[in-house]
Amino acid sequence: MQDKRHRNESDMFRNKSGSMKTACEIIGKNRLLVENHYGILGYSMCCIHIRTEYGSIQILGNNLCFDFMSRTRLLIKGDITDMKLIGRGL
Amino acid sequence: MISFFNKLNRVEVQIIGAEIPEILNSLCDDNVSLIGTKPIDEYEVSLFVYKKDFHVLQKTVNKYGGEVVSVNKPFLKSVFQSMKRHSAFLGVFLLLVILFYILPLRIYFIKVQGNQNIDSVQILSACRSEGLYPGVKRRDIRSEQIKNSLIAEFPQIIWAGVNTHGSCAVVSIKENLSDSIQKQPIPCDIVAASDGKIQRIEVIEGEAKYRAGDDVEEGEILISGQMDVGLCTLNKAAAGEIYAETFRSISSVIPKTIKSREVRKQIKHRITLHYQNNKIKLCFSSGISDATCGRISREYFLTFPGGFQLPISFVVDSYTYYVNSTDDCSVLCAEKDLMDFSNRYISESMVAGEIKNVNMQTSMDDNMYRLDGVYYCLEMIGRTKAYEIGDVYGENS
Numbered sequence: 001m002q003d004k005r006h007r008n009e010s011d012m013f014r015n016k017s018g019s020m021k022t023a024c025e026i027i028g029k030n031r032l033l034v035e036n037h038y039g040i041l042g043y044s045m046c047c048i049h050i051r052t053e054y055g056s057i058q059i060l061g062n063n064l065c066f067d068f069m070s071r072t073r074l075l076i077k078g079d080i081t082d083m084k085l086i087g088r089g090l
Numbered sequence: 091m092i093s094f095f096n097k098l099n100r101v102e103v104q105i106i107g108a109e110i111p112e113i114l115n116s117l118c119d120d121n122v123s124l125i126g127t128k129p130i131d132e133y134e135v136s137l138f139v140y141k142k143d144f145h146v147l148q149k150t151v152n153k154y155g156g157e158v159v160s161v162n163k164p165f166l167k168s169v170f171q172s173m174k175r176h177s178a179f180l181g182v183f184l185l186l187v188i189l190f191y192i193l194p195l196r197i198y199f200i201k202v203q204g205n206q207n208i209d210s211v212q213i214l215s216a217c218r219s220e221g222l223y224p225g226v227k228r229r230d231i232r233s234e235q236i237k238n239s240l241i242a243e244f245p246q247i248i249w250a251g252v253n254t255h256g257s258c259a260v261v262s263i264k265e266n267l268s269d270s271i272q273k274q275p276i277p278c279d280i281v282a283a284s285d286g287k288i289q290r291i292e293v294i295e296g297e298a299k300y301r302a303g304d305d306v307e308e309g310e311i312l313i314s315g316q317m318d319v320g321l322c323t324l325n326k327a328a329a330g331e332i333y334a335e336t337f338r339s340i341s342s343v344i345p346k347t348i349k350s351r352e353v354r355k356q357i358k359h360r361i362t363l364h365y366q367n368n369k370i371k372l373c374f375s376s377g378i379s380d381a382t383c384g385r386i387s388r389e390y391f392l393t394f395p396g397g398f399q400l401p402i403s404f405v406v407d408s409y410t411y412y413v414n415s416t417d418d419c420s421v422l423c424a425e426k427d428l429m430d431f432s433n434r435y436i437s438e439s440m441v442a443g444e445i446k447n448v449n450m451q452t453s454m455d456d457n458m459y460r461l462d463g464v465y466y467c468l469e470m471i472g473r474t475k476a477y478e479i480g481d482v483y484g485e486n487s
Contacts, residue, residue, distance in 0.1 A: 039115035045129055066127035066137075071118045 020072075022052035024083070031067070032059060032083070034074040048076060058084040100125065100138040103147065107156025110135050116150050136161075190394045194256045197226050204263040208244055216243050217252075217261060228254055236261070256399045275327035278476040280313040282306045286334035286471055296328030306334065312472055325477070332472040333443065338436055338465040342428050343458045348419050351382075351412040360407040364389070372404075384410045421459065425452050428461035436465050443469025 020036040027033055034050055034057070041049035041056055043066075048059045064078035107113055110133065117124060127137040139147050144160075151158045173180040200222065202210040217223070220236045233252035240250040240263070249264035280296070288304050296313040300306055315328040363370040386408045392400040419427075429450065436445060447466040452459065 039118070040111040042111055043129055044132070065129070066114075066124065069114065069118055069124035069127055071121060 022054065024057065026080070030077060030079055032076040032080055034076070036072055037074050040074075045078075050074065055085055055087040058082075058086050060084075099141055101141050101144055102136065102138050102161040103144070104130070104134060104136050104159040104161060105147075105151055105156055106134050106159065107151060107154055108133060109154050109156070113151055113154050113156055116154070117147060120146050120150060122146050122150075194394075195228060197222070197228060197231070197254065197257055197259045198224050199258040200224065200261065201258060202261045202263065204265070206265055206267065207246060208263070208265065212244075213240065213261060213263065216240055222252065222259060222261075231259065256393065258399065276476050277315050277325035278327050278474045279311045279315050280328045280330060280332065280472040281475045282308055282310050282312055282332075282334070283471045283473045284308050284336050284338075286336040286469075288312075288332060288334045289468060290331070290333040292331045294329040294331075295326055296330065298330070306471075311475075315477075328474070330472065331470060333468060334471045335446075336467050336469055336471060338439075338467060339463065340432050340436060340465065341460065341462050342432050342435075343455075343460045344419065344424050344428055345458050346419055346424075347416050347457070349414055349416055351414055358409045358411075360409070362405045362407070364403045364405055366401060369405075382412045382414065384412060386410070419459070421452075421454070424459040425461070428452070428459065429463075432461060432463050432465075436467070440467065440469040443467055 022037060023035045025033045025035070034052075036053075038051040038053065041051050043049065043064070045064055046060065046062055048064055050057045050059070059076060059080060060082040061078050061080040064076060064080070066074065067077040068075040105113060110129075114124065114127070114135075122139060122143040125138040127135060129135050148158050173183070200214060200217065202213050205213060216239060217236055220232070220239045222231055222236055231252060231254065236252050237250045240261075241247050246265045247263055248266045251262045253260045253262065285307050286305070288300055288302050288306060290302055291298055291300065291312070293313055296315050297317055298313055299311055306312065312332050313328040313330045315326045317324045317326060359373070360371070361373040363372055388406050388408070389403050390406070391403045394400070432450075433445065433448075445465055445467050448463055449466075450461060450463040452461050454460070
């Protein structure tokens with residue numbers, strides 16, 4: 001039962017081609033978790049551009065840094081003030 | 091605690107390059123976990139990576155024409171920086187370090203050993219009066235003063251000493267267990283222990299019966315304790331040194347075949363943790379089945395810096411397997427061993443003196459080598475012989 005539910009949740013994050021969908025999750029006050037990202041387009045202390053399946057995500061704030069970064073997960077830490085989805089992605 | 095050790099496993103690096111985002115993306119594609127990535131400027135970034143990923147990072151950065159600078163921090167500095175967040179842990183750690191350096195400065199335990207007839211409480215009481223009590227500073231202990239006090243207070247004690255191990259002081263006692271303490275010397279003579287020709291005679295007490303150059307036989311009185319003073323005869327303890335030329339003969343044998351042991355397998359160890367009467371086996375190599383194995387035990391007590399010793403010890407038992415083998419002994423080897431043994435035996439059997447000359451002959455029997463030697467020695471032949479019961483002695487005999 002639990003495996004079935006987990007599979008359903010996992011399917012929810014997949015697109016038609018079977019690859020995982022990009023998901024953003026705000027954790028607490030100053031953390032943002034981006035799952036299944038497609039890489040970084042640019043970054044600075046106040047602005048980060050992340051490439052996703054649907055376009056690029058622009059994160060604005062102060063003292064931004066990547067707390068953790070791996071192939072699938074990206075944890076951004078800092079005073080996040082704004083987040084925008086810009087343009088069409090892949 | 092796990093995160094603390096994880097931090098120790100990381101290395102801080104700075105990446106300098108024109109294409110920082112591409113480098114970071116490429117590192118992520120190579121399954122390298124990047125931790126705490128902070129941009130310094132447009133072309134420079136600071137981050138932590140696990141030590142195992144460092145080579146991959148270096149290769150990737152070089153591929154993009156960048157440069158990796160490793161920020162090496164001293165080990166202790168990085169440890170303290172990692173512990174900064176765990177203030178309670180850091181506080182306890184610092185407290186323990188301070189205690190380990192302060193505790194051994196004072197004595198908290200006093201142990202008395204070697205006493206059989208005297209009660210430990212009495213010894214401790216005497217030590218207290220001389221400044222050895224729980225809580226005293228180690229540097230204030232005067233072991234010589236305590237020793238003199240103990241010897242003066244307890245006549246049975248012939249030797250005493252105070253040693254400190256960390257915060258534990260050990261008072262070692264040696265008692266005189268013989269019932270009769272010899273206060274006065276017993277009247278005695280000095281007799282010859284063996285036949286010989288006297289070379290030198292020095293009388294300290296008593297009356298010499300022979301002169302230098304005289305031949306003496308075993309058992310003859312050389313210095314008499316009886317002294318004729320005219321009206322009466324005084325019986326005293328004779329004392330003196332008599333050196334004489336003696337001949338000693340010795341026969342020693344050694345078998346032709348020698349049984350020896352040689353190590354057959356590698357040494358195996360068994361490690362046990364001892365706490366009071368409890369024993370916990372930590373590591374034991376199995377497979378010990380032969381009776382031909384030697385065992386050596388070594389005990390290591392847990393000791394902190396400064397010498398503070400805990401009642402916990404590791405006992406390492408080493409088992410060495412042997413195999414018995416039989417080897418033939420050559421003539422030269424046998425002769426050398428026999429000569430060494432004979433010389434050592436003669437030297438040790440003399441009270442004082444030296445070997446002047448030696449005449450040796452080696453022979454071979456059925457299954458052994460034999461060495462017959464005659465030693466010409468210059469040795470002290472005097473031995474004290476107390477008056478037996480029935481002899482009349484005293485000041486007015």
